[in-house]
Amino acid sequence: KTKESSNLFCLMGRRRIGKSTLIQEFSKGFKNFFEIQGLGPDSHPSLQVQLDHFASVISLKFNSRKEHFEDWSEAFYALAKLTKKKEWLILLDEISWMSQGDLHFALKLKEVWDVAFKKNERLFLVLCGSVSSWIEDNILNNASFEGRISGQLNLGPLDIVEINQFWEKRHCHYSAMEKIFLLAITGGVPKYLEEINYRLPVESNLHSLCFSKNGFLFNEYKKIFLDLFKRKGPILDKIIRLCLTQKLSMADLSRKLKKRQDGDISRYVHILELSGFLSKDYSFRPSGEAMRSAHLRVTDNYLRFYIKCIEPLSLRIEKASLQITSLHQWPNFESILGYQLENLVHFNKASIHQQLHLTPQQILSSAPYFQNKSSENRGSCQIDLLIHTTMDLFFLCEIKSGELDKKVIAQIKQKMDRLKLPARMALRPVLIHLADIPSSLLSEYRRFFYQTVAFQQLLTEKGHHATPAMPHVPGAF
Structure with missing residues (x-):
């Protein structure tokens, strides 16, 4: 010192x-x-x-x-x-x-x-x-x-490297897919991960945490919006719920709430951003410059899981009349898994970049991309993650949580055809997936995709960077 x-x-x-x-x-x-x-x-x-x-x-x-x-x-x-x-x-x-x-x-x-x-x-x-x-x-x-x-x-949630270190210290023997389910609900929030008893099956843990009237995660949502935000809680809760229904810009949100965009709405969104519950996803031009408009995304996996999967069952949970013995019994869970996986991918982009052998110095931008239909392009398209690197190279990353078939390639080909880029730019398709690639399609997938990344494999690798620590402060002793 x-x-x-x-x-x-x-x-x-x-x-x-x-x-x-x-x-x-x-x-x-x-x-x-x-x-x-x-x-x-x-x-x-x-x-x-x-x-x-x-x-x-x-x-x-x-x-x-x-x-x-x-x-x-x-x-x-x-x-x-x-x-x-x-x-x-x-x-x-x-x-x-x-x-x-x-x-x-x-x-x-x-x-x-x-x-x-x-x-x-x-x-x-x-x-x-x-x-x-x-x-x-x-x-x-x-x-x-x-x-x-x-x-x-x-301070943000644990990233994939830190989560692996966390689980290793607790001798966690869950499968990679079981870990995906846990992260789809907890989002890497340390306290939520600490509440899990790793000696019990995943189903038993999440039933007691989420679908029991005394469950930690059953009661957590109200504590966030009532205790933490107090009088602002109801309007912040409403914004989160609106942003879960569809992709909204700030202008869209203002219209739905019938309030001025440059007034309270901007302030409320900023509060949710600072708290790690919401983010603005900006698209980037081929030059690397951010576009002015942005879409709002609920970045906290627990909030979405509570609203979509726990809250609809709250009356049955309070009466102790609900018994869920399988992960696939959870209402609405399969339908939101894709969104939860997208959040995990975006929060762990550094690991994705590493899988693609990209260094931070090579990356100009890495974000979701939205292209509206106009006379200058071939149609609208939405890209889960578009990575722009030096040497005029783009990686079009598609994130899939469900089963994989031939339609996946057709869908991505359509996006590649519609995406408007300068002629000198090269475009490489990448698939980030949960389900196994069928053996009958393996050769076709290998020919089409520049690279496929099985997200669950990231949960079996041991991390190499340190756990969170206080940053260096100039003048500190």
């Missing part, structure tokens, strides 16, 4: 993504660690209740008399005094909950940082929360904090 200056760091990410766990691992490199979490909104804590909780945690940590704080300035100054010497990592977790009832919470924190906290050159303060928009609005985009933030990280 180098002792240069104190650090103020922001850590964001959806609920259950492992933010607190990451900081706890990070804390192993520090001699002293203090952490506190704001009280959740389910108990409707007042400002004074939050302050009393803060005082109690300080008293327990430092084995001191419990103080009575009137406001956050007092509380933060008290903590700064106790940590003014020695090496300290301080975690203020779920900071948006902590701030409830005090409109000047962020300004008070900034003042105490300037006057007290930062004077300890061996102090590292982490502001953490599941409501990423609060941190963005009140800290990152707050002019008062300009020049004070050492770094930031929006």
Whole structure:
């Protein structure tokens, strides 16, 4: 460690993504660690209740008399005094909950940082929360904090390499397809994967987690939209549901909600983007330039699974009258598996690029592509993943979760025929699939496709990169 200056760091990410766990691992490199979490909104804590909780945690940590704080300035100054010497990592977790009832919470924190906290050159303060928009609005985009933030990280789900490491440590012996089913539901969210008992069959696990009235994933959706987003929950829930019905642009969404695109709608979509629930899929021109319009995609596999597969059965689940003994009995699951697989592919594009022997330096763009019918092309087409590389080369990637037959080649040939590219460009078809290629079609598939990628094979390979860690922060010690 180098002792240069104190650090103020922001850590964001959806609920259950492992933010607190990451900081706890990070804390192993520090001699002293203090952490506190704001009280959740389910108990409707007042400002004074939050302050009393803060005082109690300080008293327990430092084995001191419990103080009575009137406001956050007092509380933060008290903590700064106790940590003014020695090496300290301080975690203020779920900071948006902590701030409830005090409109000047962020300004008070900034003042105490300037006057007290930062004077300890061996102090590292982490502001953490599941409501990423609060941190963005009140800290990152707050002019008062300009020049004070050492770094930031929006933590996402585990990628395929990290998931393989996770399963290896837990001696998971599920088949590749069973793992696909798990990821189609959990999407690589660490807490959801931790809830699985790997000694039990997949069906038993997911019945108890999803289709039992006390199941963790049966009750999770309401906690996300009621506890996390509170008053904004209903409108954010409505946006998610609309985006599950069809591919919508921002303009389409605004029309359906009968609201202005440049007003609240943009803000709501941004909140969902920051939380990792929604993304904007931009198409790219052959030059590599992003087009102005984008389609909205629900990126969180759990949300889609809950709305499509769990919620329709909620009454039967609550009455304990539902028994599902096979993966294929789950209503609507087969129909959404394709969408879930698309999410997994897009989140793990780095692994797909590696399968195609492409380096990051070669890739100009890698995204879904939508072409509308016009007088300048041969028709509309939708491409699951279009990778544009240097040397005027494109990879047209088709993602298939179902059975494979001759129609697949015909469908892709039609897309290749309709896709408008400059004459100098070369186009290579790639198939990313779950089902086995029938032996009778194997030679035909090999002739047509530049490469076929069996996604489940990625779940049997051991990863080589490290588990998530706090990034290097300039000036950190």
